[in-house]
Amino acid sequence: MTRIGVVGAGRVGAVLAAALRAAGHEIVAAAGESTASRERMAALLPGVPGGKPTDVAKSCDLLLLTVPDDMLENVVNTMVGAGAIRAGQYVVHTSGRHGLAVLEAASFVGAHPVAMHPAMTFTGTEVDLDRLRGTVFGVTAGEQDRAVVESLVADLGGVPMWVPEEKRTLYHAGLAHGANHLVTLVSQAMELLAASGAEDPAATLRPLLTAALDNALVAGDAALTGPIVRGDVNTVRAHLRDIGETAPATIPSYVAMAKATADRAVLDGRLMPLRAVKIVRLLDEALAKVESPHLTHRTWTEQP
Known part of the structure; x- marks a missing residue:
């Protein structure tokens, strides 16, 4: 004792x-x-x-x-x-x-x-x-x-x-990036679902996120699915348009994670570089719009 x-x-x-x-x-x-x-x-x-x-x-x-x-x-x-x-x-x-x-x-x-x-x-x-x-x-x-x-x-x-003493900050950064930013990500996802009409965003997300987390912890990048990995440029464009109209404050984090996802998907050969370039161009354009003090609803709806 x-x-x-x-x-x-x-x-x-x-x-x-x-x-x-x-x-x-x-x-x-x-x-x-x-x-x-x-x-x-x-x-x-x-x-x-x-x-x-x-x-x-x-x-x-x-x-x-x-x-x-x-x-x-x-x-x-x-x-x-x-x-x-x-x-x-x-x-x-x-x-x-x-x-x-x-x-x-x-x-x-x-x-x-x-x-x-x-x-x-x-x-x-x-x-x-x-x-x-x-x-x-x-x-x-x-x-x-x-x-x-x-x-x-x-x-x-x-x-x-x-x-090791010299690795403490890196150790902590890995935990904070995974756990703290996950909370922000999930909260933003629930806000988008609520805006889409979901009565219980948490219940909608729980089985999907649980499976995604389990798969990622086991398989890493191989667990990636969705429009970025598939190279669905038009789907990404539609996401950016509707998020920009409904929750523009979510655009920066969506763009940051989408870019990181595209980079990793290109490196493991699942996303063609040409598709990645098109997606990144859309992401950069969307980010520029939310960073502009002249952002308007019309700006988003007229996105090509």
């Missing part, structure tokens, strides 16, 4: 602390300033006292820092300056972007720095506890700390993936 303190009882911190508590660790204290954080602590960590970040750090053997990326270094430096972090203590952050460098001040006083990022999106509720099972954690730590980190991830039900 490890005495654990949590600073930043947000969606991630409260859930991880609850999971570690369920695995037998003692959560000695948690710090969270917002009303939402206090509510999460009450729901997921009943009986755990709240406290100031420095007091939480002083009370534990493993300090779990689940604060925003841009605040992390300042939080660590402040705690070290206040004498709240000590030699032999484990200081674990959950940032995907950062590795061990951001914990340099803690390392300087003899603490063990660890980066441990769950490749999962969180709601901040007990629903997340089941989702932790099998979740990959992008971890970075010193060789002497690997056994401790692997044990900690196992207690969370996760699987460790060791990420």
Whole structure:
């Protein structure tokens, strides 16, 4: 059993602390300033006292820092300056972007720095506890700390993936591009379907997107289907016209993804270069129209 303190009882911190508590660790204290954080602590960590970040750090053997990326270094430096972090203590952050460098001040006083990022999106509720099972954690730590980190991830039900310090940002970019941009993409798709008359856009998309995601994770580019891969220039033209009339703010993302799709389809031989050139020309013209301050409905309906 490890005495654990949590600073930043947000969606991630409260859930991880609850999971570690369920695995037998003692959560000695948690710090969270917002009303939402206090509510999460009450729901997921009943009986755990709240406290100031420095007091939480002083009370534990493993300090779990689940604060925003841009605040992390300042939080660590402040705690070290206040004498709240000590030699032999484990200081674990959950940032995907950062590795061990951001914990340099803690390392300087003899603490063990660890980066441990769950490749999962969180709601901040007990629903997340089941989702932790099998979740990959992008971890970075010193060789002497690997056994401790692997044990900690196992207690969370996760699987460790060791990420070199210099590859942390790339690792995080891959996750953000896949998950965060997926949310934007799906939201835009639902808006278009709603505008087309769909009563339940989510239900319409769910089986299609589930199949597409599963196929992509197994087969990569080979899972691509649709008008871009088929070289259906007129279908793409029609898409651009109707999107431009109904939801012009969606044009830039449609164009960006369509171009990337065309490039990959050409490279694997499924789209003829001449067709790709025609499609890209249409995409560039559509993007130019939404970027023009003189865009009008007539501009779209008169598109050749």
